[in-house]
Amino acid sequence: MILTVDVGNTRIKASVFEGNTSLENFVFEKNELEKKIENILEKYPNCSDLAVASVGSIEKQSFLTFENRLKVHFFSHEDVFPFHNKYATPKTLGIDRMILSAGATLQFPKQNRLVIDAGTCITYDFIDENDNYLGGAISPGLRLRYESLHNFTARLPLLTLETPDTYIGNSTAQAIHSGVVNGFVYEIDGFIDEYRKEFSNFIIILTGGDADFLAKRLKNTIFANSNFLLESLNQTYQYKIDND
Known part of the structure; x- marks a missing residue:
């Protein structure tokens, strides 16, 4: 399972995927990030990867807290894209x-x-x-x-x-x-x-x-x-x- 997180200008959106199927979507405020991700991982313990796209102001360390449980990836311009x-x-x-x-x-x-x-x-x-x-x-x-x-x-x-x-x-x-x-x-x-x-x-x-x-x-x-x-x-x- 993959946990995807979109850090926008105002809110954070997340979704748990199994293959290409979304199992559940989440929307929360930036100050709730670590607590909400913890709750998601408790509900979906088989999540193995965390993929993050961020345009908002939030510290990477908030995500790296979960590095011992997930492979964490922050998308950047250095990644390979299909275009x-x-x-x-x-x-x-x-x-x-x-x-x-x-x-x-x-x-x-x-x-x-x-x-x-x-x-x-x-x-x-x-x-x-x-x-x-x-x-x-x-x-x-x-x-x-x-x-x-x-x-x-x-x-x-x-x-x-x-x-x-x-x-x-x-x-x-x-x-x-x-x-x-x-x-x-x-x-x-x-x-x-x-x-x-x-x-x-x-x-x-x-x-x-x-x-x-x-x-x-x-x-x-x-x-x-x-x-x-x-x-x-x-x-x-x-x-x-x-x-x-």
Whole structure:
């Protein structure tokens, strides 16, 4: 069994895999890390490996505490990946984006793939049908958009995510919801439309914490899977073992 851990900007997600089957998913705060992993290992004592992808601020020592019970691996740019990295600054490409791209490459061979990760930030990553990673885009996620409107203006309130009744907001609150949510959806559909103009044999993978919310609102056909990063982390780790 493999325990995969995704350390994000806000929370930690984990999953226990047997082969390619996820047995259970977990979500917890960073200050709960060691206690939660201990609880997971008590429930799944046959876990032999711990694969970590981290973009958040957390000490490696918190994971190395379990080295006497598990083989611990932190993914880095030095690992082998199933795509050719054509990014102009490859060392600056986030490990989470690399793991997502690896998962898309392994799960959807011989296709053009666009991975959209809607979390704290929204990232777009494109891997062509020849397994070349070409790049993508980064923009603020839903929560950051709400917070920026509040933090960088004098009077706008801090709101939480809510589906707008219409695109014409008839109050300040409704105008904010319309701008944030509809603007977010229009952005994603706009990016997808541009990719479709240039590439055929095309699949779109939507993941991240806001994936389920967005999937119902996009006009484009997508493959939505909020746990795609954890699945990709498991598959990329197995790929690493087979190709080291």
